[in-house]
Amino acid sequence: xxxxxxxxxxxxxxxxxxxxxxxxxxxxxxxxxxxxxxxxxxxxxxxxxxxxxxxxxxxxxxxxxxxxxxxxxxxxxxxxxxxxxxxxxxxxxxxxxxxxxxxxxxxxxxxxxxxxxxxxxxxxxxxxxxxxxxxxxxxxxxxxxxxxxxxxxxxxxxxxxxxxxxxxxxxxxxxxxxxxxxxxxxxxxxxxxxxxxxxxxxxxxxxxxxxxxxxxxxxxxxxxxxxxxxxxxxxxxxxxxxxxxxxxxxxxxxxxxxxxxxxxxxxxxxxxxxxxxxxxxxxxxxxxxxxxxxxxxxxxxxxxxxxxxxxxxxxxxxxxxxxxxxxxxxxxxxxxxxxxxxxxxxxxxx
Amino acid sequence: xxxxxxxxxxxxxxxxxxxxxxxxxxxxxxxxxxxxxxxxxxxxxxxxxxxxxxxxxxxxxxxxxxxxxxxxxxxxxxxxxxxxxxxxxxxxxxxxxxxxxxxxxxxxxxxxxxxxxxxxxxxxxxxxxxxxxxxxxxxxxxxxxxxxxxxxxxxxxxxxxxxxxxxxxxxxxxxxxxxxxxxxxxxxxxxxxxxxxxxxxxxxxxxxxxxxxxxxxxxxxxxxxxxxxxxxxxxxxxxxxxxxxxxxxxxxxxxxxxxxxxxxxxxxxxxxxxxxxxxxxxxxxxxxxxxxxxxxxxxxxxxxxxxxxxxxxxxxxxxxxxxxxxxxxxxxxxxxxxxxxxxxxxxxxxxxxxxxxxxxxxxxxxxxxxxxxxxxxxxxxxxxxxxxxxxxxxxxxxxxxxxxxxxxxxxxxxxxxxxxxxxxxxxxxxxxxxxxxxxxxxxxxxxxxxxxxxxxxxxxxxxxxxxxxxxxxxxxxxxxxxxxxxxxxxxxxxxxxxxxxxxxxxxxxxxxxxxxxxxxxxxxxxxxxx
Numbered sequence: 003x004x005x006x007x008x009x010x011x012x013x014x015x016x017x018x019x020x021x022x023x024x025x026x027x028x029x030x031x032x033x034x035x036x037x038x039x040x041x042x043x044x045x046x047x048x049x050x051x052x053x054x055x056x057x058x059x060x061x062x063x064x065x066x067x068x069x070x071x072x073x074x075x076x077x078x079x080x081x082x083x084x085x086x087x088x089x090x091x092x093x094x095x096x097x098x099x100x101x102x103x104x105x106x107x108x109x110x111x112x113x114x115x116x117x118x119x120x121x122x123x124x125x126x127x128x129x130x131x132x133x134x135x136x137x138x139x140x141x142x143x144x145x146x147x148x149x150x151x152x153x154x155x156x157x158x159x160x161x162x163x164x165x166x167x168x169x170x171x172x173x174x175x176x177x178x179x180x181x182x183x184x185x186x187x188x189x190x191x192x193x194x195x196x197x198x199x200x201x202x203x204x205x206x207x208x209x210x211x212x213x214x215x216x217x218x219x220x221x222x223x224x225x226x227x228x229x230x231x232x233x234x235x236x237x238x239x240x241x242x243x244x245x246x247x248x249x250x251x252x253x254x255x256x257x258x259x260x261x262x263x264x265x266x267x268x269x270x271x272x273x274x275x276x277x278x279x280x281x282x283x284x285x286x287x288x289x290x291x292x293x294x295x296x297x298x299x300x301x302x303x304x305x306x307x308x309x310x311x312x313x314x315x316x317x318x319x320x321x322x323x324x325x326x327x328x329x330x331x332x333x334x335x336x337x338x339x340x341x342x343x344x345x346x347x348x349x350x351x352x
Numbered sequence: 353x354x355x356x357x358x359x360x361x362x363x364x365x366x367x368x369x370x371x372x373x374x375x376x377x378x379x380x381x382x383x384x385x386x387x388x389x390x391x392x393x394x395x396x397x398x399x400x401x402x403x404x405x406x407x408x409x410x411x412x413x414x415x416x417x418x419x420x421x422x423x424x425x426x427x428x429x430x431x432x433x434x435x436x437x438x439x440x441x442x443x444x445x446x447x448x449x450x451x452x453x454x455x456x457x458x459x460x461x462x463x464x465x466x467x468x469x470x471x472x473x474x475x476x477x478x479x480x481x482x483x484x485x486x487x488x489x490x491x492x493x494x495x496x497x498x499x500x501x502x503x504x505x506x507x508x509x510x511x512x513x514x515x516x517x518x519x520x521x522x523x524x525x526x527x528x529x530x531x532x533x534x535x536x537x538x539x540x541x542x543x544x545x546x547x548x549x550x551x552x553x554x555x556x557x558x559x560x561x562x563x564x565x566x567x568x569x570x571x572x573x574x575x576x577x578x579x580x581x582x583x584x585x586x587x588x589x590x591x592x593x594x595x596x597x598x599x600x601x602x603x604x605x606x607x608x609x610x611x612x613x614x615x616x617x618x619x620x621x622x623x624x625x626x627x628x629x630x631x632x633x634x635x636x637x638x639x640x641x642x643x644x645x646x647x648x649x650x651x652x653x654x655x656x657x658x659x660x661x662x663x664x665x666x667x668x669x670x671x672x673x674x675x676x677x678x679x680x681x682x683x684x685x686x687x688x689x690x691x692x693x694x695x696x697x698x699x700x701x702x703x704x705x706x707x708x709x710x711x712x713x714x715x716x717x718x719x720x721x722x723x724x725x726x727x728x729x730x731x732x733x734x735x736x737x738x739x740x741x742x743x744x745x746x747x748x749x750x751x752x753x754x755x756x757x758x759x760x761x762x763x764x765x766x767x768x769x770x771x772x773x774x775x776x777x778x779x780x781x782x783x784x785x786x787x788x789x790x791x792x793x794x795x796x797x798x799x800x801x802x803x804x805x806x807x808x809x810x811x812x813x814x815x816x817x818x819x820x821x822x823x824x825x826x827x828x829x830x831x832x833x834x835x836x837x838x839x840x841x842x843x844x845x846x847x848x849x850x851x852x853x854x855x856x857x858x859x860x861x862x863x864x865x866x867x868x869x870x871x872x873x874x875x876x877x878x879x880x881x882x
Binding site for chain 1: 358813815848852856860863864865866867869870
């Protein structure tokens with residue numbers, strides 16, 4: 003009996019030590035996305051929100067997380083929103099991230115940026131990782147991984163990221179130790195702020211394509227997203243953010259317009275509304291037209307906010323005390339980051 | 353399914369669990385099912401080839417044994433009534449029948465191997481000959497896929513058949529058990545080439561779960577993974593850079609490439625065999641050792657007694673002995689004794705038989721001239737060494753060098769360098785590239801690359817070199833420690849926390865410092881190609 007207990011303790015201790023060390027090493031070796039490449043941190047930040055009862059959810063790629071400011075939407079219209087976007091987030095990832103989001107709350111509206119319809123397969127393992135690793139484990143994450151994996155990827159590498167990041171041992175920095183268990187916030191309700199300016203000049207025209215049709219997989223997930231929203235009584239709004247590049251072809255636009263019409267969806271192509279919104283590509287972009295800077299994002303948010311509140315009827319939640327308190331803190335962080343960046347880039351605050 | 357793939361690890365783990373949950377009586381059936389599944393995953397079409405080998409060898413062996421039994425029975429019954437001549441003539445007649453079965457079966461199996469492995473090589477040579485005669489037309493290549501492990505299981509099947517023919521083993525009467533002997537999946541990828549009498553002892557018997565056996569097996573697998581993913585796959589980047597561009601990477605680079613390739617080949621091949629033996633051991637099955645510290649050899653002859661032992665023994669037993677004792681070679685020997693000298697008459701059969709063996713070894717390794725030249729170069733060095741043996745002996749005795757540690761170290765170093773040079777033939781893709789690279793070592797004056805940092809631009813970083821250096825030191829230390837008994841036995845005597853640190857530490861090294869996953873080229877085991 004005593005011998006058996008001894009063996010049992012030995013097994014338990016060994017298991018604890020082995021798995022403990024493996025867990026610590028995994029945490030240490032995984033990229034932290036706190037400096038330089040921060041895009042990998044966006045998806046996970048959502049889960050830190052104490053109140054996830056958002057009325058509007060944005061899903062999509064950089065054209066949502068850099069072009070719309072939830073803080074501005076709150077300040078101007080009292081819209082409680084969150085952006086669930088990450089770099090080159092493919093449509094199947096957006097679908098499963100939306101599915102994952104619906105586990106926590108049921109928004110009134112979902113805004114989906116259709117730029118990613120151009121892709122029918124995942125283009126890069128790095129982008130897959132940045133989007134998928136931040137998701138909490140659920141059937142949505144499993145399906146998102148299975149839908150996203152490229153040929154040379156393996157599902158097991160997502161389950162045990164140490165198998166993917168083991169080679170980072172030679173490039174570890176102090177940040178890897180510092181942020182082993184906690185991460186600093188890099189977005190403002192999913193919005194990635196940039197205040198610097200790089201005017202859009204000589205934007206290259208799109209080169210002619212042999213085939214302008216979107217792929218089957220892309221269509222499949224757009225239909226699934228439409229159905230998911232329909233089933234849950236959510237208004238799906240398709241948008242095309244006013245990013246000048248990558249080029250948005252008229253032929254692509256036609257297909258989205260037709261789809262929106264067939265399915266009674268609202269489709270807003272902001273590229274056609276630039277003057278109305280008041281976007282100036284000399285001052286409102288930080289990377290020559292690819293993405294909006296803070297000024298551009300706020301203009302765009304004011305414009306979209308009006309549509310959301312007046313046409314879709316998203317309620318003004320500024321009367322909700324609990325939410326107001328949360329947003330007060332969000333605004334404080336937002337303003338502080340604004341100041342920090344103005345100082346960093348040597349820009350005179352407006 | 354590569355040994356180092358997640359799929360293979362999962363497959364082996366599943367087998368391990370199922371094997372010890374299965375009734376002992378049916379464990380071999382389970383092994384056969386897993387082996388068939390393994391082969392099916394590798395390519396369903398390949399099953400046809402291995403089935404043909406299994407069926408033909410099984411029936412030929414049974415017929416040979418049946419004939420031998422019938423012969424004994426007949427002679428026993430008719431012993432009194434037959435004259436000596438009648439007995440002799442009867443035996444000869446029956447022997448011809450058995451030889452017919454044996455040769456027929458060998459022709460079929462070697463024929464399959466020859467077609468799938470050597471057809472394109474022959475066509476390529478035929479095209480070259482046609483072109484040299486001015487023909488413009490070219491024969492098109494067959495481009496047949498090489499079934500997994502065909503070179504290994506074909507030799508294994510032929511070895512078994514000859515053993516049955518010689519009466520050294522009894523034919524296996526159960527077709528499915530025989531199928532398992534040929535298709536036992538851990539050794540399908542890169543050998544060893546097992547003998548029936550040795551493997552069958554543990555292959556078919558049931559095994560009870562024994563923690564020591566299983567953990568020893570898994571420890572061996574882990575050590576194999578260390579060699580493969582930490583050393584072989586890491587150094588591969590440097591080897592590929594150097595051999596991929598012989599114009600840029602000549603001289604000292606070629607020298608570095610030669611050393612790196614030898615390290616890669618050793619770590620890759622012995623690592624793969626460790627995984628094979630380890631998996632078998634964890635199932636309670638004993639697979640023969642294929643290496644005994646080959647780089648501690650003091651001569652090339654000794655090296656070939658320690659390297660790829662199962663292959664060398666196969667060629668010795670089934671080619672060297674039959675050829676050297678054949679009537680033709682005996683006639684040649686007799687003729688040489690008469691015409692030249694007794695010494696030549698004595699040595700000539702060895703030279704000719706060795707030539708045949710090394711030619712066969714070379715072409716078995718690959719269907720190209722560089723492998724043939726590699727085999728013949730080995731033959732040449734071995735024969736020269738054989739001739740110089742008396743001179744060495746006199747030299748050693750005169751200066752009492754055999755007991756001198758430094759001299760023995762010199763002999764080991766010399767053998768390593770000799771093997772490195774010979775390996776260049778199978779490292780580069782052609783004989784001319786090999787000779788160009790080898791020649792450049794003596795003509796180019798770029799030896800400064802060894803210390804000026806240029807070696808950091810061949811796909812290996814400083815961190816890679818540090819890992820490689822530490823890994824190679826560990827390899828040598830473990831090999832040295834193995835001379836005085838099993839390393840795992842020694843570790844098992846240590847207290848539990850020490851054992852845990854050693855094996856878990858090795859596991860972590862493999863997991864963290866292994867060159868695998870996205871970002872690394874998945875490299876097949878070198879011997880898979882054969």
